[in-house]
Amino acid sequence: MKSPGDRVIPVLYGASYSVYTRICLSTFGMKAVPFRFEALDVFAGDGPARARLAGHPFGKIPILHHGDLTLYETLAITRYIDDRFEGPPLQPDDAAGRARMNQFISIVDTQVYPVLVWGLYVPKSEGRKPKPGTLGKGRAVLAALETLAGPEWLCGARPTLADAYLAACMDYIIDSAAGNDMASNAPRLMNWWQRAQALKPKA
Amino acid sequence: MKSPGDRVIPVLYGASYSVYTRICLSTFGMKAVPFRFEALDVFAGDGPARARLAGHPFGKIPILHHGDLTLYETLAITRYIDDRFEGPPLQPDDAAGRARMNQFISIVDTQVYPVLVWGLYVPKSEGRKPKPGTLGKGRAVLAALETLAGPEWLCGARPTLADAYLAACMDYIIDSAAGNDMASNAPRLMNWWQRAQALKPKA
Structure with missing residues (x-):
């Protein structure tokens, strides 16, 4: 049953460079839910203050407004x-699938976020060396994902929130030092990524 | 409908000092599901190797075995x-409640885990000073939790997974530097904690 609240357009505050904003944008897209996007750059001087005003007590993004409800944290929003x-x-429809x-x-x-994005991609993009041991950790993360990935979508025959999460990181992963050898060591992920490009947010 | 798998006793690998193991133990208790506990100390020399053998690719705890299924990550296990x-x-029964x-x-x-447990409790327990600014962050986290907490359980009239998560951290929070002034600044949380002691794992 639809309640009148369904007619209120949800508003997402965030920045398109942010992995967690991207995850929420992809979720809206996969669900085909109309929404409004409000750009909020937390690296700008007034960013954290604006995020607090929008309802995030720690001054971060993303934030969702829907009617009277204000939500932060991507787990909750998605x-x-x-x-x-x-x-x-x-x-997924079954308990084991949802667990995966x-x-x-x-x-x-x-x-993925701390090791492959912040540990490898960010230093590389700034011309710095990653901390010792990070490349090995990044390869272990890719190997674990490769083991878990399904032959179609990550968790079965249709895309789930897991696909939105990983898709939002993929450009950064591929551009990370560990991403360099991904094509040869992670064929399932590379195959998945061909399909999952469609989940990249348009905003 | 119950499947034969329901008769297989789930096995949890973990350590009782671990916040994330405690969360899983509380979840079993709240659900009144019989389970077996296997102590696995990741700080012991062979801990990470044993955790890998038990199915965690990054050598961490907790890990759940249930029939053919091996699961890691507390979000998935709970x-x-x-x-x-x-x-x-x-x-909770409704979308907004589940979002909270x-x-x-x-x-x-x-x-809570990085700031109050690792940032404040751990240094205090080792006689070290926390990093500058951590106490202020810890107070902001407690203030946010105090704002969100319901008058009975955290998310309504009955306990949910949110209560298991916070209850598993409370002894550490109260013993942290920010926890010292909790009784005066977080009356709802203190009231909740009287009730939520019952959720502490028995294992």
Whole structure:
């Protein structure tokens, strides 16, 4: 049953360079939910203050407004979008499938983002060397993802939130030092990425 | 409908000092699901190797075995326990409630654990000073939790996974430098904690 709230357009505050904003943008896209995007650069001088004004107590992005509801944290925003709006379901139908999806999402949060994005991509993009040992860690993360990835989408026959999470990082991963040897060591991921380009946000 | 798999006892590998192991133990307790606990100390010399053998590619804990399924990452394990077994539901019934729960969980992962546990409790327990600015951050995290906490349980009239996450950190939070002034600045959380002591794992 639709409630009147469904007619209120959700508003996402964030920055298109931000992995976590990208994940939310992809989720809206996969769900085909109309939304408004408000650019909020947290690296600008007034960015953290603007993020606090928009409802994030730690001055970060992304932030979602929907009617009276203000939400921060991507875990909360993406599941809310999937839960609250019509459109294709973005979580697997069975408990084991959902568990795999949550495992993927947690690996992105705890390994892909800190090791492959901040540990390898960011130093490379700034002409700095990564900390010793980071390249080995990055390769271990890619190997774990390669083991888990399904032959079509990451968690089965249709895209889920796990695909949105990993897709949002892929440009950075491929451009990281570990990403250089990805094509030869992670054929499933490379095959998945051909398909998952479609999930990249348009905003 | 129950499948034969429901009769297989799940096995959790972890250490009782570990916040994330505690979260999984509390989840089993709240759900009243029988399980077996296998102590695995990742700080022991062979800990990471044993964790890899048990199925965690990064040599960490906790890890869940259930029949043929091996799962790592607490996000995946706790939701799987809630999803897969009978017992009281550990997630709110409505989309906004579930969103609040996910927001709490993410705040524990991204703020409570790094700032209050590792940033304040661990240095204090080792007689070291925390990094400059950490105490202020810790207070901001407590203030955000105090704002979000419900009058009974964190997300409504019954405990959810959010309560398991925060309860697993509370002894460390109270013993952290920011925890010292918690009783006066976070009355809702202190009231909640009286109730939530019951969620502390028995293992």
